[in-house]
Amino acid sequence: MTTNEALINYCLRLGDSSLILGQRMSEWCSNGPILEEDIAMTNIALDLIGQSRTMLTYAGKLEGKGRTEDDFAYKREEREFYNTLLSERPNGHFGDTVARNFLHSAFFYHLFQALKNSKDEMIAAHAAKSIKEVTYHLRHSSEWLVRLGDGTEESHNKVQESLNDMWEFTGDLFEMNEVDELLIKEGIAVDLTEIKKEWDKTVNQVIERATLNRPEECYMQTGRLNAIHSEYLGHLIAEMQFLQRAYPEAQW
Amino acid sequence: MVNDIKYTKEQVWGFISEIPDPEIPVITIEELGVLRDVEVTPTKVIVTITPTYTGCPAMKMFEDDIISTLKEHGIENVEIKMVYSPAWTTDWMPQKAKDKLKAYGIAPPVDGSADKGVLFANGPKVVICPRCKSKDTILTSQFGSTACKALYSCKDCLEPFDYFKCI
Numbered sequence: 230m231t232t233n234e235a236l237i238n239y240c241l242r243l244g245d246s247s248l249i250l251g252q253r254m255s256e257w258c259s260n261g262p263i264l265e266e267d268i269a270m271t272n273i274a275l276d277l278i279g280q281s282r283t284m285l286t287y288a289g290k291l292e293g294k295g296r297t298e299d300d301f302a303y304k305r306e307e308r309e310f311y312n313t314l315l316s317e318r319p320n321g322h323f324g325d326t327v328a329r330n331f332l333h334s335a336f337f338y339h340l341f342q343a344l345k346n347s348k349d350e351m352i353a354a355h356a357a358k359s360i361k362e363v364t365y366h367l368r369h370s371s372e373w374l375v376r377l378g379d380g381t382e383e384s385h386n387k388v389q390e391s392l393n394d395m396w397e398f399t400g401d402l403f404e405m406n407e408v409d410e411l412l413i414k415e416g417i418a419v420d421l422t423e424i425k426k427e428w429d430k431t432v433n434q435v436i437e438r439a440t441l442n443r444p445e446e447c448y449m450q451t452g453r454l455n456a457i458h459s460e461y462l463g464h465l466i467a468e469m470q471f472l473q474r475a476y477p478e479a480q481w
Numbered sequence: 482m483v484n485d486i487k488y489t490k491e492q493v494w495g496f497i498s499e500i501p502d503p504e505i506p507v508i509t510i511e512e513l514g515v516l517r518d519v520e521v522t523p524t525k526v527i528v529t530i531t532p533t534y535t536g537c538p539a540m541k542m543f544e545d546d547i548i549s550t551l552k553e554h555g556i557e558n559v560e561i562k563m564v565y566s567p568a569w570t571t572d573w574m575p576q577k578a579k580d581k582l583k584a585y586g587i588a589p590p591v592d593g594s595a596d597k598g599v600l601f602a603n604g605p606k607v608v609i610c611p612r613c614k615s616k617d618t619i620l621t622s623q624f625g626s627t628a629c630k631a632l633y634s635c636k637d638c639l640e641p642f643d644y645f646k647c648i
Contacts, residue, residue, distance in 0.1 A: 265632065269624035276628065279536025283565065354566035358535060361568060361648045365623055372601060 232415055235408045237291045239418060244284030245312035248302060250333060251277030252469050253320060262323050276362040283355050303473035307463045308456050315398040317462045324377055328391035331370035336402045337363045339427040348416035371435045378439025393444045400449025486521055493526055494519045497550050503542045504627050507585045510543055514573030525558035531569050534628035571647045582645055583611050590647040608644050610635035
């Protein structure tokens with residue numbers, strides 16, 4: 230594997246995770262529990278899709294075969310997506326979305342903090358830009374986790390259950406393979422075991438403030454590195470890609 | 482050559498610096514800090530811009546407006562270059578633009594730079610109501626009608642208003 234091949238894969242991991250989580254958040258459009266939250270969640274969706282555009286465009290440039298951001302988003306099959314398993318979890322009820330977004334935003338936050346120093350200029354610039362947006366996403370989900378966890382008995386129990394349900398997909402966030410190994414040597418990627426330590430601190434701090442319990446360590450689902458997904462991704466991309474599949478090359 | 486550019490960098494900058502923000506038409510791409518650089522070569526003009534937020538839909542409109550504005554001056558060969566570093570910040574906004582925002586009904590960014598509180602908003606920040614100038618205002622939501630704004634409401638005149646976030 231060349232550095233260029235590894236870097237393309239790395240961009241797809243970053244870009245796909247933003248894209249899929251962004252698509253998930255856009256499903257809340259007009260379905261938010263209150264108007265302000267509807268707006269907040271679609272704002273977050275917009276940020277995430279914006280972030281994915283930068284990385285998918287860059288992946289196309291590195292590949293040099295003329296593929297655009299749209300080609301990557303609309304013309305790949307399920308087994309070609311490298312997004313985190315956590316990002317494709319269904320929205321469920323509001324507490325499920327809060328728990329998923331909190332765990333994922335904390336991951337992005339610490340990952341981008343570290344990637345700001347990447348030796349790849351584009352990755353570093355992308356991280357420095359995205360961290361400003363992700364900070365808002367992390368704060369939004371943290372505040373809601375506290376409000377729900379430290380709220381009524383019902384909200385407390387429901388969001389605890391949401392956290393427990395999401396937990397088995399958090400191990401996948403920190404899996405690494407030869408792509409990471411190669412890029413860490415080049416100073417482009419970061420060691421995810423280091424990110425995990427920071428993530429643990431943030432997660433524990435907010436969970437404690439929310440009067441919730443950190444879920445017990447359990448069997449972790451994995452698959453991201455090999456583009457193996459849960460049953461939910463296929464349905465998500467079927468909806469996301471519908472228009473381009475039904476009307477190929479349609480332009481807005 | 483047919484496409485010879487007969488303008489200087491300063492002239493080209495002057496043509497496009499007044500292009501307004503499509504959502505907040507009182508401020509220009511220059512004041513917003515989106516317009517970063519103009520380069521004039523013998524055959525083409527290269528305009529460098531940076532996005533406010535990565536997903537901001539106004540960016541496409543800025544690109545279209547730059548191209549059509551330059552076309553009016555007979556410049557056909559235009560390249561738009563998007564840069565992400567240094568990352569856009571509200572610190573670049575001059576006082577003149579902040580005053581225009583206020584007059585337009587949007588509270589301008591308050592602090593010198595970004596809100597540093599990561600997990601939880603770091604304490605009360607006084608955002609003055611652009612309508613009645615009251616300091617007794619409250620944050621309704623960190624997210625507003627566009628990516629760059631938060632929602633506030635005034636406890637004196639009871640009106641809701643937009644606040645241009647610091648990032």
